[in-house]
Amino acid sequence: MGAEALLRQQEPWFVSLAILGALYVAAFACRLLHISGIALCLRGPKDLRRRYGAWAVVTGPTSGIGRSMSLELARCGLNLIIVGRDPAKLQNIAGTVSKTHGVLTKTVQFDFSLVSTPQGEEAMGRLRQAVDGLEVGVLVNNAGVATPHATYLHEADAEAWVRMIRVNLLAVTEVTAAVLPGMVERGRGAVVNIGSGAAEALPSYPLYSVYAATKRYVAQLSRSLYVEYRVKGIDVQCQAPLYVDTKMVTNMVTRGGLLSWLIFPTSDAYARAAARWIGHRRPVCMPNLGHRLQWCFSHFVPDRVLAAHRLHENLRQRAVFQQLRSSSGQSTVGRR
Template structure:
């Protein structure tokens, strides 16, 4: 039978054989990619985060993804330094965590990234002095009150976005990195956005998307710079998650198949810490990323612009 098959191949034109080989290689490539995605997303074991250190710092930790990260890290046995602007909310979240995880130590740092970020980071530096901080979750971030064309965005609004998303992330990273360098271990997770990586553009949220592109590039560079020091830097790129900030873009805080609750996102995100320089932790988000990349950029741009224009008049506080 094999000899008959071989004889049959010899009778085929060379271009058919070439196309068959290319088709086989294409199928093989996509099969390997699918198997790799399944392994990474569902089967690969998460790292033991306590090996990085016994404490974690989480910014923007009183709501949404940041709060969900805090509970997940406490479940993994890490002590927490919670950073947010509202001291009352910080105390409430700290109390919630210690009720469920009584052995978890929690420190709180009231830091308003909109005003006095330099002075606020000094308070954080005092809080982490001599503390074995192994994990940093740079989650804090803001966007506009509503979709707006670039020329319509109030200067104070876009300066706030730059101050929080760009300056805040950079200063906190520098503050925590020093101790990690001394101990030669650590994991830094910067929360980026699909607005800057997955889709080719994010019209009517231009400055927000640009600051998140900065976070992505900063993370990639730091990943290369500090890998040999035992410090793993990662940019996580979620798409929509059911949080208050996302409600400003999609006018809903309800979860769907492609808009998970913050708790579901954080559960998936914890599994990816310490691996790739950039990742999209939630499985449905990575499927969206794949399908978006199959479309022409012009089509995606037009679709995103139409969505932005429909939401332009909607202000969510």
């Protein structure tokens, strides 16, 4: 008896359920392929210098993701303007980049916690002067802070929240506005804003409420700028990593196990993936494969379960940071 005859013998409700099940599996597989970016992994890397221009601006370049992104962009042949608050550390990464990859570098001292103050305006003027006349093709807005770590809103000094908003929100906006005119004039460029998976993959991020809100702003700003500037030849993208093995996540997560390399990639591994995603037209993305798989599977967990788990973990972090603060007598600072 053929399969067609067997199918005719089945009850209509059984056939309907089988069709619905097949459609669900197909939809899940398509979503998994889309989020995992397997097709992108099969493509070769773009020639960023040829496509966008000879120079890149990277903020927060002295450690973690920013340092690794600086080295990766230099490996791709881009000259660098690196922008940060510590002159000695800026000179260190500039020397490393030049020695390792033979590209040109410029440094701009800028404490982003002073954005929208007289000192911040002075630093913004130095940045505009540094990029003037250069073919800046790529901007990576990486500078960010997560302090105060794991705390209730009412427990931290208001000035701490103001500093976070200035660095994570205002600095991204002002630096982008300073670099875009040259890109518009040349008709090409790429803006990469480093957001956070906390604002994309999770329904809430308790005890980091202001941090998550600033990163949600970065994602929404990127989505809108993506639409505004795409017709002008400029690609705007928010890259939203989950945990990367940097100083920012020290004492925040428990590492170990066979999948640690997949869940907590090193900053160098992340940077390699991030550079590959520049210019691929997704306004918000997670460049790392392990992060994308986590993001995909989070869609199948109820929001209340994710929220309860995140609150439990962040309360654990709160206890760790309270102990660190009490032992050091000062707040623990964390930057990417």
